[in-house]
Amino acid sequence: xxxxxxxxxxxxxxxxxxxxxxxxxxxxxxxxxxxxxxxxxxxxxxxxxxxxxxxxxxxxxxxxxxxxxxxxxxxxxxxxxxxxxxxxxxxxxxxxxxxxxxxxxxxxxxxxxxxxxxxxxxxxxxxxxxxxxxxxxxxxxxxxxxxxxxxxxxxxxxxxxxxxxxxxxxxxxxxxxxxxxxxxxxxxxxxxxxxxxxxxxxxxxxxxxxxxxxxxxxxxxxxxxxxxxxxxxxxxxxxxxxxxxxxxxxxxxxxxxxxxxxxxxxxxxxxxxxxxxxxxxxxxxxxxxxxxxxxxxxxxxxxxxxxxxxxxxxxxxxxxxxxxxxxxxxxxxxxxxxxxxxxxxxxxxxxxxxxxxxxxxxxxxxxxxxxxxxxxxxxxxxxxxxxxxxxxxxxxxxxxxxxxxxxxxxxxxxxxxx
Amino acid sequence: xxxxxxxxxxxxxxxxxxxxxxxxxxxxxxxxxxxxxxxxxxxxxxxxxxxxxxxxxxxxxxxxxxxxxxxxxxxxxxxxxxxxxxxxxxxxxxxxxxxxxxxxxxxxxxxxxxxxxxxxxxxxxxxxxxxxxxxxxxxxxxxxxxxxxxxxxxxxxxxxxxxxxxxxxxxxxxxxxxxxxxxxxxxxxxxxxxxxxxxxxxxxxxxxxxxxxxxxxxxxxxxxxxxxxxxxxxxx
Numbered sequence: 314x315x316x317x318x319x320x321x322x323x324x325x326x327x328x329x330x331x332x333x334x335x336x337x338x339x340x341x342x343x344x345x346x347x348x349x350x351x352x353x354x355x356x357x358x359x360x361x362x363x364x365x366x367x368x369x370x371x372x373x374x375x376x377x378x379x380x381x382x383x384x385x386x387x388x389x390x391x392x393x394x395x396x397x398x399x400x401x402x403x404x405x406x407x408x409x410x411x412x413x414x415x416x417x418x419x420x421x422x423x424x425x426x427x428x429x430x431x432x433x434x435x436x437x438x439x440x441x442x443x444x445x446x447x448x449x450x451x452x453x454x455x456x457x458x459x460x461x462x463x464x465x466x467x468x469x470x471x472x473x474x475x476x477x478x479x480x481x482x483x484x485x486x487x488x489x490x491x492x493x494x495x496x497x498x499x500x501x502x503x504x505x506x507x508x509x510x511x512x513x514x515x516x517x518x519x520x521x522x523x524x525x526x527x528x529x530x531x532x533x534x535x536x537x538x539x540x541x542x543x544x545x546x547x548x549x550x551x552x553x554x555x556x557x558x559x560x561x562x563x564x565x566x567x568x569x570x571x572x573x574x575x576x577x578x579x580x581x582x583x584x585x586x587x588x589x590x591x592x593x594x595x596x597x598x599x600x601x602x603x604x605x606x607x608x609x610x611x612x613x614x615x616x617x618x619x620x621x622x623x624x625x626x627x628x629x630x631x632x633x634x635x636x637x638x639x640x641x642x643x644x645x646x647x648x649x650x651x652x653x654x655x656x657x658x659x660x661x662x663x664x665x666x667x668x669x670x671x672x673x674x675x676x677x678x679x680x681x682x683x684x685x686x687x688x689x690x691x692x693x694x695x696x697x698x699x700x701x702x703x704x705x706x707x708x709x710x711x712x713x714x715x716x717x718x719x720x721x722x723x724x725x726x727x728x729x730x731x
Numbered sequence: 732x733x734x735x736x737x738x739x740x741x742x743x744x745x746x747x748x749x750x751x752x753x754x755x756x757x758x759x760x761x762x763x764x765x766x767x768x769x770x771x772x773x774x775x776x777x778x779x780x781x782x783x784x785x786x787x788x789x790x791x792x793x794x795x796x797x798x799x800x801x802x803x804x805x806x807x808x809x810x811x812x813x814x815x816x817x818x819x820x821x822x823x824x825x826x827x828x829x830x831x832x833x834x835x836x837x838x839x840x841x842x843x844x845x846x847x848x849x850x851x852x853x854x855x856x857x858x859x860x861x862x863x864x865x866x867x868x869x870x871x872x873x874x875x876x877x878x879x880x881x882x883x884x885x886x887x888x889x890x891x892x893x894x895x896x897x898x899x900x901x902x903x904x905x906x907x908x909x910x911x912x913x914x915x916x917x918x919x920x921x922x923x924x925x926x927x928x929x930x931x932x933x934x935x936x937x938x939x940x941x942x943x944x945x946x947x948x949x950x951x952x953x954x955x956x957x958x959x960x961x962x963x964x965x966x967x
Binding site: 323633 | 811
């Protein structure tokens with residue numbers, strides 16, 4: 314029989330209090346690893362929102378603001394880009410493709426985005442993944458729409474249904490374009506990006522619903538959908554546009570040229586660089602979460618310390634017996650440390666199991682609500698490092714009761730009468 | 732009296748005083764025990780019986796004087812060497828609560844061998860550790876049905892016999908028993924003493940037995956009387 318076996322049997326004998334400690338540590342480990350995993354998956358998901366797009370161009374504003382409204386549909390543009398300027402840039406030799414973005418309307422809380430069918434060909438996300446239709450087809454007519462996966466799921470839409478879009482972002486009756494309904498012609502497969510929460514229409518559709526509107530409100534002249542289609546539906550301006558270049562090496566040159574256009578102040582941003590910058594800005598939140606999780610872990614380790622300390626008095630006989638049969642005082646310390654290792658290892662294993670169990674159960678919800686796809690991958694080097702730190706921290710904490718037990722074992726000696 | 736160089740236990744001008752105290756807790760001018768001798772140690776509470784046992788077991792070291800066990804001066808050994816010496820050469824039986832509650836009877840008996848290769852070697856020269864433990868338990872009249880049982884299923888008397896088996900496995904030269912009969916009734920006490928002497932003599936072990944019970948003194952060839960604040964008196 315060796316010390317590990319003795320420690321195991323001793324721990325099993327006091328399993329009720331130790332199991333509570335194991336659960337406490339498991340919760341701490343789950344939180345700590347969970348925060349780290351979700352932080353990384355969020356970062357990956359965020360950085361994967363746009364792929365293969367070299368530049369995003371909009372009216373002059375901060376890069377973060379342009380990124381937020383053009384990619385994440387959050388907030389509003391400070392100004393629009395004129396159609397002529399857009400056409401000029403699209404015609405540049407260095408430019409391979411462009412995808413226009415026209416924002417401003419909404420449908421039951423989801424943003425409506427006017428664009429061209431090039432959107433389905435050139436917009437990519439993740440690892441060069443293109444948009445795929447789960448059902449139906451791309452829009453062709455002005456009053457046709459293609460829905461993101463979350464829009465269809467949350468609102469229960471299917472191909473063939475009709476929807477009414479509203480002017481602006483607030484859902485009120487007087488702002489509804491209810492005289493010009495759109496027909497759902499396609500539903501996109503889930504992407505885990507803001508695309509899932511977007512209602513896509515053609516630029517012409519956006520123009521058509523606004524032909525009888527002036528300065529943000531209905532004009533006295535009301536036109537039917539058919540009448541609206543008789544107008545020239547070429548937009549006068551768009552909100553922003555995505556650009557793909559013939560040669561990526563020219564990205565900075567084209568960016569500079571766009572930023573230097575005098576007749577219309579514009580910003581051209583590199584999406585990947587801005588996304589990284591954006592992540593750094595919001596990463597303070599995840600750092601706070603990480604610190605909170607760290608405190609939870611410290612509380613767990615202190616709980617373990619309390620449990621071990623509270624059992625030391627009742628274990629004086631046990632220690633005296635071990636000393637009587639030849640255990641050294643250092644064996645007593647080792648016994649406490651081995652027991653701690655057993656408890657904290659069990660806590661870590663249980664914590665990891667709980668983490669994967671929770672992720673498996675909540676993966677769908679996290680993906681649909683937050684657009685973050687949490688893959689069931691193994692623990693990475695950082696997460697294994699966190700576990701190693703937890704175990705090391707526990708061993709360091711256990712040195713306190715270990716030292717107390719050591720001192721007591723010398724004071725008590727063999728003939729303990731308690 | 733045997734010369735100190737051949738004694739199993741030899742105490743010479745031993746004094747032990749706790750820090751801050753003005754008088755010695757243990758004061759023994761001379762004590763020599765040969766192999767197989769049985770010493771009965773008696774004294775009132777506070778007379779230093781427990782301290783003496785800790786000195787003999789190498790847990791404490793004397794303030795003055797020399798303790799030699801098996802011709803080894805304990806004061807020359809480091810604390811961990813003294814622990815190893817105890818593991819290899821000494822068996823200990825307590826008043827009660829001798830056994831680890833989370834181990835079975837057999838595991839408690841074989842526990843000594845976990846800390847002493849020497850004891851383990853001695854046992855495995857003749858048989859394996861478990862077989863020897865079973866033989867010892869049977870010799871101490873513990874029925875085989877209890878050998879693999881959890882110790883809480885044993886009576887106090889049975890637990891004390893298991894403690895003796897654990898103390899004797901591996902053939903230690905010295906057995907220290909600290910009031911092992913105090914929790915037993917008269918019948919069980921006599922039976923226990925009979926079995927203890929039987930096994931101690933079978934192994935040729937030197938026995939140092941502490942007790943308040945004066946009736947037991949007659950079973951021993953030598954007695955050491957400890958008195959508070961006085962030097963110990965040895966009778967034989």
